[in-house]
Amino acid sequence: MKTFLSSNTAVWLLLPLLTGAGYIVAETGLGGVAIAAAVLLVTLLKGELVVHRFMGLAQVGWRWRAIMSAYLLLVLGLIGVAYGLAL
Amino acid sequence: MNIDTVTLSPAGKSPATLITPYLQPTSMSSTLPDSDLPRAQPMPGDLAMWFFIFAELLVFGIFFLAYAFARANDPALFTAGQQTIDQTAGAINTMLLITSSYAVAQAVSAIKRDALAHCLRWLGLAIGLGLGFIVLKLAGFAAITAQGINLSTNTYYMFYLSLTGFHFMHVVMGLIILAAVLRNAWRGAYSATEHTGIETGASYWHMVDLVWIILFAPGLCCTKGALL
Numbered sequence: 001m002k003t004f005l006s007s008n009t010a011v012w013l014l015l016p017l018l019t020g021a022g023y024i025v026a027e028t029g030l031g032g033v034a035i036a037a038a039v040l041l042v043t044l045l046k047g048e049l050v051v052h053r054f055m056g057l058a059q060v061g062w063r064w065r066a067i068m069s070a071y072l073l074l075v076l077g078l079i080g081v082a083y084g085l086a087l
Numbered sequence: 088m089n090i091d092t093v094t095l096s097p098a099g100k101s102p103a104t105l106i107t108p109y110l111q112p113t114s115m116s117s118t119l120p121d122s123d124l125p126r127a128q129p130m131p132g133d134l135a136m137w138f139f140i141f142a143e144l145l146v147f148g149i150f151f152l153a154y155a156f157a158r159a160n161d162p163a164l165f166t167a168g169q170q171t172i173d174q175t176a177g178a179i180n181t182m183l184l185i186t187s188s189y190a191v192a193q194a195v196s197a198i199k200r201d202a203l204a205h206c207l208r209w210l211g212l213a214i215g216l217g218l219g220f221i222v223l224k225l226a227g228f229a230a231i232t233a234q235g236i237n238l239s240t241n242t243y244y245m246f247y248l249s250l251t252g253f254h255f256m257h258v259v260m261g262l263i264i265l266a267a268v269l270r271n272a273w274r275g276a277y278s279a280t281e282h283t284g285i286e287t288g289a290s291y292w293h294m295v296d297l298v299w300i301i302l303f304a305p306g307l308c309c310t311k312g313a314l315l
Contacts, residue, residue: 001110006192008196009189012185012186012189012191015189016181016185016186017186018181019178019181019185022304023125023174023178035126040304043300043301043303043304046300047297047300050188050296050297050300051293053192053288054188054192054293054296055131055289055294055297056088056286057130057131057191057194058125059128060127060128060129060130060131061127062127065132067141069149071144072301074148074306075148075151075152075301076301078152078155079151079152079155079304082152082156082158082159083155083158083159085156085159086158086159086162
């Protein structure tokens with residue numbers, strides 16, 4: 001079970017679920033800070049899954065992973081700030 | 088390994104013979120103490136590709152932020168524009184790229200087991216899914232331009248067409264790279280011990296997927312309608 005959860009297949013099953021969740025939220029027409037934050041957090045999680053599992057950075061030195069995580073946090077965080085400015 | 092291991096070793100074995108197993112990367116996990124594990128591995132693929140990927144991510148990041156802050160200046164225009172975009176196509180495209188990225192990861196995993204046939208099949212699937220993305224995106228571009236919309240229509244469409252067009256070109260480039268990787272794999276260039284080339288191509292393709300995942304998010308932050 002532990003092996004499956006850390007496998008590419010488990011990540012592949014999880015990513016469409018997260019995408020589908022975001023799609024459903026958007027289809028409902030909901031907006032607001034909470035929805036935006038949730039969508040950005042889901043996007044951050046999806047990005048981290050791709051970086052760690054598909055790109056294979058889970059096994060490399062933490063500095064490389066930190067670069068990618070910092071990138072995701074910075075870009076998605078600033079997108080959130082920009083969204084907040086528009087409210 | 089400590090010196091006692093050598094001095095207490097069976098007679099007739101040289102120290103070099105005893106040390107050799109410790110120098111084999113594949114045997115490290117079974118010979119080192121648990122406290123030394125896991126050892127960090129080098130970046131997958133060619134390091135030069137990673138510098139290229141970081142440069143690409145920087146460009147896309149600036150593009151994303153320019154879009155987000157431009158939207159902050161005129162949210163009504165951007166929301167109206169987003170509502171004209173087919174969100175279902177965007178979701179399908181996300182599934183196609185995610186699955187394609189998974190297929191490439193599986194191809195890399197297969198070649199590390201010397202399972203060439205599996206590797207070729209996964210690469211073929213990845214390319215097929217990437218081509219599906221291309222077809223769907225071209226149909227989307229055609230539908231938009233058929234309405235007389237272009238880069239000059241307004242700020243939203245300027246960002247939408249340039250961002251998605253820029254990403255589209257990366258998908259095309261990624262498919263060319265994957266095709267070259269498939270050809271090399273077919274010719275037996277990769278194996279369990281030599282897979283730098285396929286990892287290099289895979290890393291680029293995953294970057295294309297990662298960028299799309301971020302690209303899909305900003306539109307979802309608004310009321311109905313996605314960026315893509």
